[in-house]
Every structure is written in structure tokens, then in C-alpha cells.
Amino acid sequence: MVNKIRTCVFISGNGTNLKSLIKNSKKRKFQISVELVITNNKNAKGITLAKKNKISYKFISSKNRMRFEKKSLIEIKKKKITFICLAGFMVIFSKKFILDFDNKIVNIHPSLLPKFKGLNTHRRVLDSKDKYSGCTVHFVNSLLDSGKIILQKKILIKKNETEESLKRKILRLEHIAYPEAIFLIFE
Numbered sequence: 001m002v003n004k005i006r007t008c009v010f011i012s013g014n015g016t017n018l019k020s021l022i023k024n025s026k027k028r029k030f031q032i033s034v035e036l037v038i039t040n041n042k043n044a045k046g047i048t049l050a051k052k053n054k055i056s057y058k059f060i061s062s063k064n065r066m067r068f069e070k071k072s073l074i075e076i077k078k079k080k081i082t083f084i085c086l087a088g089f090m091v092i093f094s095k096k097f098i099l100d101f102d103n104k105i106v107n108i109h110p111s112l113l114p115k116f117k118g119l120n121t122h123r124r125v126l127d128s129k130d131k132y133s134g135c136t137v138h139f140v141n142s143l144l145d146s147g148k149i150i151l152q153k154k155i156l157i158k159k160n161e162t163e164e165s166l167k168r169k170i171l172r173l174e175h176i177a178y179p180e181a182i183f184l185i186f187e
Helices: 016-025 046-052 065-078 095-100 121-128 163-186
Strands: 005-011 032-039 056-059 083-087 105-109 132-139 149-156
Touching: 005 016, 005 065, 016 032, 016 046, 016 083, 016 163, 032 046, 032 065, 046 056, 056 065, 065 095, 083 163, 105 163, 121 163, 132 163, 149 163
Parallel strands: 005 032, 005 083, 032 056, 083 105
Antiparallel strands: 105 132, 132 149
8 A cells, every 4th residue: 555645736727637636546556645725716616626525625815925825834734745736726836835845846737848838828839830739747946837847748739729629638638647747756
């Protein structure tokens, strides 16, 4: 039996990567256990997933980043969390917060980093006429989408690809990539 790493997942939206992480965490050999979900969006659909799976969750406003981080750390310490996954989380952490969890925060990004960091990724990929796109799981550092890459998965972009169709394809890829990357980290 694997000794599971107590994990917090930060979300801002639908929680589809959260769903994938929860599903995988129920597997005996998967190394993490999702113990806490923190969101900065009180209407995040991922809250329903947390409730359904009896996982503690907390809404914390991110209007004041310092206060948000302080309250998040209180919740993280209460639950004895030692690993953090960002899953569609739309807030950038301070350098201090990141250093407190050095190499223990990972993120998934919907592009083949280092290309297309930040927002509006799929539109920018299509505008660039790249042949491939994909997703990247990486460690979080103090620079936006610039941490050490753990794993990437790529797909061919079709000629008639739309922003929406590309988004759907990459999201499905993310649901495979994120658990694989976590497995690699703790292997």
C-alpha cells in the first residue's frame, strides 16, 4: 500500500482536472490523496465534486492576494497538506508562497510550454499556425508558466480546428497527463 501524500487542489472553474485527480487518487497505487480543495470562485463547479467525494473545500476571495495566501496557508496547515496541484486556478502566487512549498506545487497548462504562456492559449496557438499543440505539467516557480517541465503530451492540430474543438481535445489530454505526471514525481 502506498503512503498517500496529502494534497490540496486549487481551482477556479469547472474542476474537470480535479475530477481526474480525485478519480486517480482512489486507485491504490496512486501516490496522492486529495484532502482539500481551495477555490477563489464561490460558484466553481469543482465545489460540487469536492462535496460529492466528501473532500473538505474552502472558498477564499483572492481580491487581496496576501490575505488569500494567508488564509490558504491556514487551511493547508490544518489539513497537514504537503503537496499542491493547481487545476485551472487563475491566480498567480507570490514568490514567498511558492518558496514555502518549493518543488511541491505543480500546474497543468494547455500548451506545449515554453510556448504560449498565460491566457488565451488556444486562440494564440491557432493564430500562430503551429502544427501541434498539447499540454504541459510543470513545477511552479515565481515566473508565469516557467517552472521545470515534468511531462508534456501533444496532438496534431487539424486544418479545420476551432478554438473550442482544440480546447476540448487538450482538456481530454490534460486528464491523462496530470495523473501521469504526478505518478512520475513520486515514482
